[in-house]
Amino acid sequence: MHILSNPTLRLFIGAALISLSPVWVKLVSVSPTTSGFYRVLIGGLALAAYLVVSGQRLQLSKRTWQILLLAAVFFALDLWFWHRSIYYIGPGLSTLLANFQVFIMTAVGIVILRQSPRPLQLIAIPLAVLGLALIVGLDWGNLPDDYRLGVVFGLLTAASYAGYLLSLRRSRQGSPHKLPTREVAIISLVTAAILGVSALVEGESLAIPTLHDATWLICYGILSHCIGWMFIASSLPHVSTTEAGIALLLQPTLSFVWDVLFFARAMTPTELAGAAIALVAIYLGSRPASKQAQGAR
Numbered sequence: 005m006h007i008l009s010n011p012t013l014r015l016f017i018g019a020a021l022i023s024l025s026p027v028w029v030k031l032v033s034v035s036p037t038t039s040g041f042y043r044v045l046i047g048g049l050a051l052a053a054y055l056v057v058s059g060q061r062l063q064l065s066k067r068t069w070q071i072l073l074l075a076a077v078f079f080a081l082d083l084w085f086w087h088r089s090i091y092y093i094g095p096g097l098s099t100l101l102a103n104f105q106v107f108i109m110t111a112v113g114i115v116i117l118r119q120s121p122r123p124l125q126l127i128a129i130p131l132a133v134l135g136l137a138l139i140v141g142l143d144w145g146n147l148p149d150d151y152r153l154g155v156v157f158g159l160l161t162a163a164s165y166a167g168y169l170l171s172l173r174r175s176r177q178g179s180p181h182k183l184p185t186r187e188v189a190i191i192s193l194v195t196a197a198i199l200g201v202s203a204l205v206e207g208e209s210l211a212i213p214t215l216h217d218a219t220w221l222i223c224y225g226i227l228s229h230c231i232g233w234m235f236i237a238s239s240l241p242h243v244s245t246t247e248a249g250i251a252l253l254l255q256p257t258l259s260f261v262w263d264v265l266f267f268a269r270a271m272t273p274t275e276l277a278g279a280a281i282a283l284v285a286i287y288l289g290s291r292p293a294s295k296q297a298q299g300a301r
Contacts, residue, residue: 014238015248017235018234019236019255020258021227021231021235023099023258023262025224026095026098027266028228029095030095030267035206036088037206038208040084040195041203042212042221043224044196045192045196046224046225046226046229047226048192048193060185064186068175072172072187076195076198079191080202081164081167082161083199084199084202089158092150092153092154093158095259095263096261096263099260100260101136101155101158101162102165103252103286104162106286107129107162108162108163112170124288131288135281139278168191175187183234192229245291253286
């Protein structure tokens with residue numbers, strides 16, 4: 005469609021589609037591992053079909069395959085932790101915490117890659133801690149066990165997702181293709197295999213109970229994992245850094261909106277202030293890498 009030739013419009017539509025990811029997880033009646041399995045299976049098959057139609061070949065080096073397998077392990081951990089975080093603390097907060105990956109990426113850049121931090125990055129980290137403290141409260145010990153576990157899972161999601169992004173970025177070095185469609189398709193299908201085994205080990209069924217569940221899972225795999233990601237990835241090289249940064253913020257912001265609208269999440273003024281501060285921190289922390297196509301969930 006002609007309207008989708010506008011990269012800015014594609015960017016924000018993609019961010020909106022990806023923001024629905026935790027909503028699909030919350031709506032289905034299958035286990036967290038099972039919903040993750042179908043996300044990457046359906047999305048991976050859709051991306052693989054696109055590769056076949058577009059005639060792209062999987063001519064990758066042995067080293068690249070090894071890195072992609074590592075990326076799949078990180079992505080499987082990411083989905084395993086994130087889906088449980090969604091169950092415990094809701095789509096909004098779990099997605100906000102997952103986006104704390106920008107601070108882990110910053111830490112890796114400083115400590116391992118010996119990169120000099122920018123002033124905005126140094127400001128962003130304490131802001132993020134302040135925002136999180138305002139959201140979850142300062143009296144951590146009196147919070148419900150499930151809530152605390154959800155916060156921990158959200159932060160583990162951020163760590164796992166940072167590992168995934170770093171691995172994917174490494175696998176892309178020297179690639180002649182602008183978009184990492186091949187890499188993401190491979191990672192998705194390998195992640196599906198890992199989560200499928202995990203579900204069996206956990207004693208979880210991979211059966212889809214109802215037609216409604218099947219519909220939500222297809223939406224998750226096609227709209228959010230496949231189309232949303234492709235819209236963002238194809239748009240980022242053609243938009244400004246500011247637009248890319250705003251799109252990065254749109255996902256956790258809309259996830260909070262969906263949480264309030266669809267699941268009646270109650271937000272106190274203090275929590276709203278904390279969420280706003282955390283979003284500003286994410287924006288500041290992500291600016292140097294805001295044009296990375298893989299930064300969105």
